[in-house]
Amino acid sequence: MFPLLGAAPPDAAAEASSARLQSAFATAAAEYRVPQSVLLGVSYLQSRWDAHDGAPSVTGGYGPMHLTDARAALAGAAAHSEAEGDPRGDSSRRALAPTTKVPRESQLPARLKSLPRAAELSGIPPEELRTDPAANVRGGAALLAEAQKSLGKPFSSNPADWYGAVAKFSGADDTATAATYANDVFAVIHDGERRTTDAGQRVNLAADRSVKPDAAQVRRMGLRASDETGTECPRTVSCEWVPAPYEEFGDGDYGNHDLADRPNDQSIDYIVVHDTEGSWDTTLKLVQDKTYLAWHYTLRSTDGHIAQHVKAKDVGWHAGNWYVNAKSVGLEHEGFLAQPDSWYTEEMYRASARLVKYLAKKYDIPLDRQHILGHDTVPGTTPAGIKAMHTDPGPYWDWAHYFTLMGKPFEPSAGPRGGLVTVDPDYAVNRPTYTGCVKAGDTCEPHGSSAVRVYTEPSEDAPLIKDIGLRPGGEPSTTGVNDMGARLSTGQQYAVAERDGDWTAVWYLGQKAWFKNPRKQPTALNAAGLVVEPKPGLTDVPVYGRAYPEKEAYPAGITPQAITPLPYKLLEGQRYVLGGRTNGEYFYSPTFDTTSHRVVRGNDVYYEIQFGHRIAYVRAADVNVVESAA
Structure with a gap:
């Protein structure tokens, strides 16, 4: 059978499909006479060109241009991660809890209501602006064009002439923030960016090292200082x-x-x-x-x-x-x-x-x-x-x-015999199931995640690792979004306990905890470093949530703080990554009058370790520090 004349081969069709968003930027730029590099630069700083399947940001922003319609996002949030403790973390004060209210529409600033304005300017229905990336880009272009017009600036093809419009697009009401935002957009334009988005769209912004915006435009905008x-x-x-x-x-x-x-x-x-x-x-x-x-x-x-x-x-x-x-x-x-x-x-x-x-x-x-x-x-x-x-x-x-962004990307620091792993799943691809985002027990929408779940055996059908601190009765951890009991987090380091095909076990909360770590798509990087292990002759070592000094260190008039171990144990044969070394210390400050404040320091030395999802402390007297590869 002969192919139809003019038909594109399948790979060309896929190529065209993955370039839809790039084309949308070009089309919107031409329609609203906004330089394409400006539109791309603003969008990158807002969302890195991701569409997030039409879901809102934490401030109710939608799509690649982060067009905001915030009230619904604010209305659906649970207060303070379901925790009820006193964030001071000391018994000298009663626990306090916040009272939050969802603001009325009239109370929201313009920076949180840009999507309705984009709908007015473009004639595109709000729902389409939320869900269609191409429409969202057009809405953002309409807002930039409006900003340029309101500033009395020409619709120039020179990106530098749009500095003030970019600053205004930020929604900032003060000069410093507006200028910082515009500077960052133009830094992106200067350096260029290339990325495949969360929807598989390949977007490219070629570097323009000649662009030199007029920063004085922001100072003439009448924003507050x-x-x-x-x-x-x-x-x-x-x-x-x-x-x-x-x-x-x-x-x-x-x-x-x-x-x-x-x-x-x-x-x-x-x-x-x-x-x-x-x-x-x-x-x-x-x-x-x-x-x-x-x-x-x-x-x-x-x-x-x-x-x-x-x-x-x-x-x-x-x-x-x-x-x-x-x-x-x-x-x-x-x-x-x-x-x-x-x-x-x-x-x-x-x-x-x-x-x-x-x-x-x-x-x-x-x-x-x-x-x-x-x-x-x-x-x-x-x-x-x-x-x-x-x-x-x-x-x-x-x-x-x-x-x-801090210039410290997570990278392998050893081969497979280094003895440690640094957790580092592909954020976009790694989508573990969570529950309880909206209602207890209900499954959360799939989403990229920095967390990796750990099991008692090398199988996703095995029970999750138990956290006896959270559940003293010994029940397994859950998939709840607020349940930290069986979760590794990106960048954390753990000592390797065993490997089995696509699975790696690490020491975690006193247990051997397995996580999936396929060779073709690893969720952890090999590493090496210092670890702690119980001193010879000790079958278990107490674990602490704070590094307080021994009672002999406290002067007269200051009641010694209890050195209370947590319900966990660091067991013989296990290793945990060393985070730091410190002498026991307590900041005594129970009164408003600072003359009574004092830092109590002891002789006892503690090591911080990555014990479970959370850090912990062990006494140096109980452990040895060794190389992980030893």
Whole structure:
């Protein structure tokens, strides 16, 4: 049978299909007279050109252009990852819980309602803008064209002439944020990008090293000037000071953080990544409530704007573990854990990565998953507190991309005999089943994930690993989106216990935990490093959720803190990756009057280890440190 004349071969048809989005950018650029590189650059900074199957971002943004219609996203979120513990993580204060309300449509700023405006300008129905990537690109082009017109600028073919329109597209209401956003878009245009999207679309933005935008356009837009006075941020982000109150409000109670003198009085060892479980405006109200809690920074998803609330020298109440609080900086990211299709903008990832890299350099914090913690990897302080620990930012935070933006991508550091693995699944392809995103027991929508599930045997039909801290009765872990009991996370390192074909076992919560690690599509990288193991003669070693000093270290007048082991054991023959070494330490600060504050240091030495999904501590007296390949 002869082929029809003019018919394209199957591979050519597939090629054309995968280029639909690239064509959509070209068509929309021509229709609205927006330079194609500007349209591509803005879209990359919004979504990396991904469509997310029409699902909204954490701020209700849709499609490659992140056109926002936010109220529905805010209405569907559960508060604070279902945890009920006190984020201060110390018994000197009562636990506090937030009260959040979904704002009315009239209360939402324009940056959260760009999709309805795009519908008005383009004549495209809102539902089509949400679900059709090509329509979404047209809607974004319409918004850029409107911005250019409102600024009185010509519809030039020179991308540099669109700097002000790009800044306005961000929705930022202050000069610094608008300029930072525009600078990042034009950095993408300058350097170029090439990527295959989540829908298999190949998109290319050729580098244009000649583009030189007029930054003065933003200064003439009449935006407000944010208060950057006293902020501790890199120059490459927009940052303003929105202070958390340090006030006494009766009965010896005070809020919402503690004054200190870090790193002079105690080191800063960790940065803790959170999500807000609320909108930007609601979150800022909470951190300014003297009766509530405080963290150091909040990051806005739409444009990466940063608000600093507490000086890095001071101790925020955010992590649910007083030892970690005293030695960490807390970053809240506008978002919701239990909305699997919610996604963060590229600009927020970039702003956060720059901030973390800046803080890590300033305070000598290693850029690894033992020190850049998710709130979900902070340990409980006592057996009773394990269930109350928070689970954000959860399995949908893209740790691999985050660390790549910090210039520390996860890479193999050894061969298969190195003794360790670094968890590193392909985020887009890795889609484990979760439940409970909307209703308990109901299956969540499939979505890319940074997490890998672990089983008792090398089979997906085997029971999940048990977490006796979460379930003292010995029940297996579940697939619940907030269940951390049987979950490895991207970037975490574990000691290899055994290999069996496409499966790898690691030591985890005192057990041999199996995860699928196919040779053709590995979910972990081979690595080597230092591990701890019980000293000879010890069959098991206690595990702790904080590294507190021995009672002899406390001066008169300060009650020694209990050194309470968690219900887990590090057993003979097992190894766990070493994260750091520290002497026992306790920050005593039970009163508003800082004259009583004191850092108690002991002689006991602790090692931080990656014990399960969360980190933990063991006493140096109980373990030996050895090379993983030994």
